[in-house]
Amino acid sequence: MILHIPNLLSLDELNHCRQTLNQAEWVDGKMTTGHQSAYLKNNLQLAQDSQDALQLGQIIQQAANSNPLFFSASLPKIFLPPLFNCYQHGGNFGMHVDNAIRRHPLLNSYLRTDVSCTVFLSNPEEYTGGELVIEDTFGTQEVKLPAGDAIVYPSTSLHMVNPVTEGARFASFFWVQSFIASDAQRRILFDLDQNIQKLTIELSATHEQVISLTGIYHNLLREWSDL
Known part of the structure; x- marks a missing residue:
C-alpha cells in the first residue's frame, strides 16, 4: 500500500526543520548505506549521530506517531530514528530495495523494516527532478509532494530517486517495524x-x-x- 499523508508536519515544525537543515553539516550519503546501494547512491546526509539529526528526528517521529492516518496505515511497533538527506547537482539514488534488517542505533538491537516513509521538506517548485519513483503492484508511481507531506510505502518495494538537476531536495526518511509484517x-x-x-x-x-x-x-x- 502506498499512502500520501498530507501535513504530517505543522508549519512551525516544518520551518524549524528547514532552518536547521540549511545550517547543518552534511556528509556523503554513501557513509550510511549498504555495500551494494553505495554504488547507486549519490546524495548528502546528516550524520546519524549528529545533534541536528537526533533533534529533528524526534520531531519527525513524534509527528508520525501522533498522526492517526500514519498510525492506521503502519501500525508501528518500533521506529528507526529518522535520517535526513539532500539531493542537488544531479544527485540521485538508483533503483533498489531497502535492507530487510537494520540495526537500531539507540536500542543496540536489530529490527525488520516493514514500512518505509519519506517526509518531503522542500516544495516541488524549489527543485527540478527528484521524484521518488516506487514500483507498486499497480504500476510505477512518481511521488513529489509539498513540504511537510509524507509518503508511506512497503519496504519491500523497489524504488529510486530521480536526479535533481536544479535546486535542492531536502527530505527525511525512516523505517518502521510494524506489529503486522504482511x-x-x-x-x-x-x-x-x-x-x-x-x-x-x-x-x-x-x-x-x-x-x-x-x-x-x-x-x-x-x-x-x-x-
Whole structure:
C-alpha cells in the first residue's frame, strides 16, 4: 500500500526543520548505506549521530506517531530514528530495495523494516527532478509532494530517486517495524479501520454495526500481530 499523508508536519515544525537543515553539516550519503546501494547512491546526509539529526528526528517521529492516518496505515511497533538527506547537482539514488534488517542505533538491537516513509521538506517548485519513483503492484508511481507531506510505502518495494538537476531536495526518511509484517494484512486492517471511523461519524460509536466491525478489526489484529 502506498499512502500520501498530507501535513504530517505543522508549519512551525516544518520551518524549524528547514532552518536547521540549511545550517547543518552534511556528509556523503554513501557513509550510511549498504555495500551494494553505495554504488547507486549519490546524495548528502546528516550524520546519524549528529545533534541536528537526533533533534529533528524526534520531531519527525513524534509527528508520525501522533498522526492517526500514519498510525492506521503502519501500525508501528518500533521506529528507526529518522535520517535526513539532500539531493542537488544531479544527485540521485538508483533503483533498489531497502535492507530487510537494520540495526537500531539507540536500542543496540536489530529490527525488520516493514514500512518505509519519506517526509518531503522542500516544495516541488524549489527543485527540478527528484521524484521518488516506487514500483507498486499497480504500476510505477512518481511521488513529489509539498513540504511537510509524507509518503508511506512497503519496504519491500523497489524504488529510486530521480536526479535533481536544479535546486535542492531536502527530505527525511525512516523505517518502521510494524506489529503486522504482511503488507497485504496491513492493507486489510487499514481499509477496515478507515470504514469503521466513517461509520462512527455517520452512525455512532455505540451503533451495533460499528461495535461488530470494531470487534472484527481487533480480532484480526490479535490474530496477525507480531509481538
